[in-house]
Amino acid sequence: xxxxGIQFGFTDVMQILGALAFFVYGMKMMSDGIQRAAGSxxxxxxxxxxxxxxxxxxxxxxxxxxxxxxxxxxVMTVSFVNxxxxxxxxSAGIMMGANIGTTVTGWIVSLLGFKLKLSTxxxxxxxxxxPMLFSNKGKLKYWGxxxxxxxxxxxxxxxxxxxxxxxxxxxxxxxxxxGVADYGFFSRVLFVLIGALVTVxxxxxxxxxxxxxxxxxxxxxxxxVAAAMVLGENxxxxxxxxxxxxxxNTNAKRSARIHSxxxxxxxxxxxxxxxxxxxxLSGFVESFxxxxxxxxxxxxxxxxxxxxxxxxxxxxxxxxxxxxxxxMLPFVNWLVKMAIKTVPDKEGExxxxxxxxxxxxxxxxxxxxxxxxxxxxxFGEVASKMSGYASSLLNSTDAKAQKKLxxxxxxxxxxxxxxxxxxxxxxxKLSNQEITPRTSLKLRSILNICNxxxxxxxxxxxxxxxxxxxxxxxxxxxxxxxxxxxxxxSLVDKAFTIMNNNLSSDHYDQxxxxxxxxxxxxxxxFRNSLRKSNLTNLGxxxxxxxxxxxxxxxxxxxxxxxxxxxxxxxxVVGEV
Numbered sequence: 001x002x003x004x005g006i007q008f009g010f011t012d013v014m015q016i017l018g019a020l021a022f023f024v025y026g027m028k029m030m031s032d033g034i035q036r037a038a039g040s041x042x043x044x045x046x047x048x049x050x051x052x053x054x055x056x057x058x059x060x061x062x063x064x065x066x067x068x069x070x071x072x073x074x075v076m077t078v079s080f081v082n083x084x085x086x087x088x089x090x091s092a093g094i095m096m097g098a099n100i101g102t103t104v105t106g107w108i109v110s111l112l113g114f115k116l117k118l119s120t121x122x123x124x125x126x127x128x129x130x131p132m133l134f135s136n137k138g139k140l141k142y143w144g145x146x147x148x149x150x151x152x153x154x155x156x157x158x159x160x161x162x163x164x165x166x167x168x169x170x171x172x173x174x175x176x177x178x179g180v181a182d183y184g185f186f187s188r189v190l191f192v193l194i195g196a197l198v199t200v201x202x203x204x205x206x207x208x209x210x211x212x213x214x215x216x217x218x219x220x221x222x223x224x225v226a227a228a229m230v231l232g233e234n235x236x237x238x239x240x241x242x243x244x245x246x247x248x249n250t251n252a253k254r255s256a257r258i259h260s261x262x263x264x265x266x267x268x269x270x271x272x273x274x275x276x277x278x279x280x281l282s283g284f285v286e287s288f289x290x291x292x293x294x295x296x297x298x299x300x301x302x303x304x305x306x307x308x309x310x311x312x313x314x315x316x317x318x319x320x321x322x323x324x325x326x327x328m329l330p331f332v333n334w335l336v337k338m339a340i341k342t343v344p345d346k347e348g349e350x351x352x353x354x355x356x357x358x359x360x361x362x363x364x365x366x367x368x369x370x371x372x373x374x375x376x377x378x379f380g381e382v383a384s385k386m387s388g389y390a391s392s393l394l395n396s397t398d399a400k401a402q403k404k405l406x407x408x409x410x411x412x413x414x415x416x417x418x419x420x421x422x423x424x425x426x427x428x429k430l431s432n433q434e435i436t437p438r439t440s441l442k443l444r445s446i447l448n449i450c451n452x453x454x455x456x457x458x459x460x461x462x463x464x465x466x467x468x469x470x471x472x473x474x475x476x477x478x479x480x481x482x483x484x485x486x487x488x489x490s491l492v493d494k495a496f497t498i499m500n501n502n503l504s505s506d507h508y509d510q511x512x513x514x515x516x517x518x519x520x521x522x523x524x525x526f527r528n529s530l531r532k533s534n535l536t537n538l539g540x541x542x543x544x545x546x547x548x549x550x551x552x553x554x555x556x557x558x559x560x561x562x563x564x565x566x567x568x569x570x571x572v573v574g575e576v
Contacts, residue, residue, distance in 0.1 A: 023156030030149025056093020064101025110310035195232020205237035266324035384496035416457030523562035
């Protein structure tokens, strides 16, 4: 390489890798900052602006343009499908829009990255952002994080541009690249695969796009080769959604598959039309380049063609994604059918004994709370079923039926134990990240809710053991005692219904606990009435003391269930 005037060794490779790491870290910090600062708003946008596929596309574009990460948008979308908050058709529109949104990064890099000394922008942004980090106001702090991430991204791009040597005049290297690119369709396929591989390695299509634009600017890549790599980057970015869906339910996997099918189909038809589209865009961009030049003057006249190529590449990226959305939007239902066909229903998918919504996918705590709330509501439904089994056991006189109910209540007690442990472990992992005060309060509420639901499981299991002892000892309740226990169970069931409605609310802070308080008061008053009459009847003839003690044990236990139920609603409204 020395004869060509370029020396490129290990240190230079590390410079490029370090600059790339700087860029990716800045993008992650910027994305995390805005998700923490505006996470709830982003969630509401995604959930409320998807009434039709066109709105979904706009929502996906807007979210990705704000977060500057299509991966964050797709992972968020997959998690909402996993939680049942979005349908597959709605998720398809959002993911299509996310593809257009990610093109914003390419324009930022091409318009500013190679024509400005970005460090002149970065340093003032640091001056604004760092003081914001020390603010006591949570949102201001996270907006500061966003600004610092943006600054680091710019610095990383500056270092990347400086680290990659200019190939101008290096005839050997240019001849080798041109030789590889001279195989027409097969060369395009090769560079599509290379682009996909680069994106998978750096786990960011935006970073891969920055690398490609830098290589175009420094003369390493001809425009057609770079365009093929950009197509590959569109395929590579689908891997993130696929990975996020691995631990999700079947619909989450199908949502990720829609994203993959959409991108792969688009890349296939564009590979065929690539030379024609590039020729069309090249002339168009050259005609309008004076608009860009009017804003920022190029540093050197000899760089004009390379700068124009970065514009052409950014224009190609945007054009391809918009054309692909327009082409595939009428076929959303077909994409959904293909996703359902390629991701069949999994056996045991609807097994209530397992967690349904939370997964190990990487996301910020602000976004994970959506799935946690859905999982907690599911936990409440599982725990409330124990009331029905306990009532059946109370009224059953068949030994075989009783035996099945003992096992059923034992099984559900184990399920509630397991669900509490798994949800707690998930929250513990989230707590290792930086959390906003509002999210921290919600996570604490969910922990308390899960603890109360697990205690409900324990109480019903103890009731089953008490009834088992009673039945084994051939002891019987009087008709009045049985009727009273059934009435108490009925009150508890009403309390469970109110509790589950509150747990199912999307907005905990809008829950009113008045109904829950009223039914809890009714349970307490009825317990007091039963206790008083039981004590009064203990001296009566024929009133069995042993049965009376078991009777007291059960209605007191049911009242304790009522206590835990009201605790759940109090945790929902934030009284922790």
